[in-house]
Amino acid sequence: MNKKQNLEIYMICKDHSVSGEEFQLLYNVDYDMLITSPKPNDDVLGKYYESKDYISHTDAKRSLFEKLYHVVKSYSLRKKVKLISRLNNGPGELLDIGAGTGDFLVEAKKWGWNIFGTEPNSQAKKLAEQKEIGLASETSNYQNQKFDVITMWHVLEHVPNLQNQIIELRRLLKPNGHLIIAVPNFKSYDAKYYNSFWAAYDVPRHLWHFSKKSIQKLFSEKDIKLEKTLPMKFDSFYVSLLSEKYKNGKMNFLKAFWVGLRSNLKAKHSKEFSSHIYVLKKQ
Template sequence: MICTDHLVSGEKFEIKEYQKGILRTQPLPDNLSRYYDSEDYISHSDSENSLQDKIYHLVKSHMLSKKTTWIRGYIKQGSILDYGAGTGEFLNTIKKFLWNVEGVEPNSTARELGILKGLNLKSELSELTNLNYDVITLWHVLEHIPDFEIKVAEFRKLLKDDGLLIIAVPNYNSYDSKYYNENWAAWDVPRHLWHFSRNGIKEKFSHLGFRLVEEKPLKFDSYYVSLLSEKNKPGSSNLINAFYRGFISNHQAKRSGEYSSITYFFKKDPETHFKAI
């Protein structure tokens, strides 16, 4: 499949199979950072200028509370590392429940916004002082990491034996992905270097020393991704069609489990060890 970078460059990239259930964007750009250099890249900004921005932040506010509730259903209080923390909204939310929070955010603009909120954000894992966490989260971040297998091995070392690794990623087997095809906004090439199916991510993480304990859908993502996908299509975007496609995606996923985006809850598997393949 050939997809276009609709956000920054207009360049075309190919999506190919990497392993069963995992796809990879090719070629890997030499300077990835320049593909994030856009005021429209919403996760690195607190902007609420457009309708799209307002919808994003409204949904995000609701989901921050839900994510915190999910985590506290496992562990009431502890230490948490958010990798790819953006401007720090998630950490600020869970911090209210007296969690010890730290974050890693490579993008300097987003990181500085988070630091201004009083958060302890670093640019990379090697700068962390705490080396033992109850929870490590990656909210729509894994797909951006070039060497994600190596990073997951590092997360395993940083996680307590009974800790949680929480990964949220788009699902390329969802209805909205198949409907919008190459215009599906969650391909987001070349920022999204990797693309995962449910079986693909489960199998990969079993090889990396983790067992899946739960999946939770991110139901609002189907609507938001469909809204962005409408803008990627040739011709004018259709707001009504976007919400209709988001609804159909969630409706079908009730039976199939193939939601637009899914949060995976992993625990260390003491019977397996890191095996990069």
């Protein structure tokens, strides 16, 4: 992105899960994306992740919601590994950035992939180690290594410096290597329905909020081409459940299912699903 950005206030959002603080979402007209403001300094950003309910950093199955999450997660993991294996014509060198508790890498290893991963959260890393998955803290650990496939499953929205991250991804990819980015889509029906209560805004942990145009433009500037966009249909139900909790104080499963279903049905025509998987290739 250019240093001179054309920004306007899109909405005010509250951190519903940790601090209760309010943040602005600024609309970048040139890139068709939202930016969380103010962005917490790196030295305090970690405190916004300090919650036992931050589900990607735990393997907890305490509630019906968490149990359902892990059932869907198991199915999705197989689909994700099938996707990367098809793109690469079989297993190869895989780097998963923001690997959480390591479950995607566990599944990829079963399929024959040579696996590597990064995760900054110490609690998540310990859980990954129990599954015999060793994770680096950051990608700078891989100075002399290139990868066939790099994945970021709902991670790009968290990175403090977006431009530097994209440059680093290009450095790490082999020629013609594939990059898989999964992020929420603020143009979906469920985002519009829940407005400032939409759980996938998740301020200030989510610093960037992408559209299809923004992904295509950001990466093409670094000679990484968007090849295809795929839907993540389960996300509309998961996000709607959390959004119901933020909006009404409880998880209304029936209401959330209905909103999630409507979002997917409308996306058949609009092509704006709750979350997208972007398949990109280094040029």
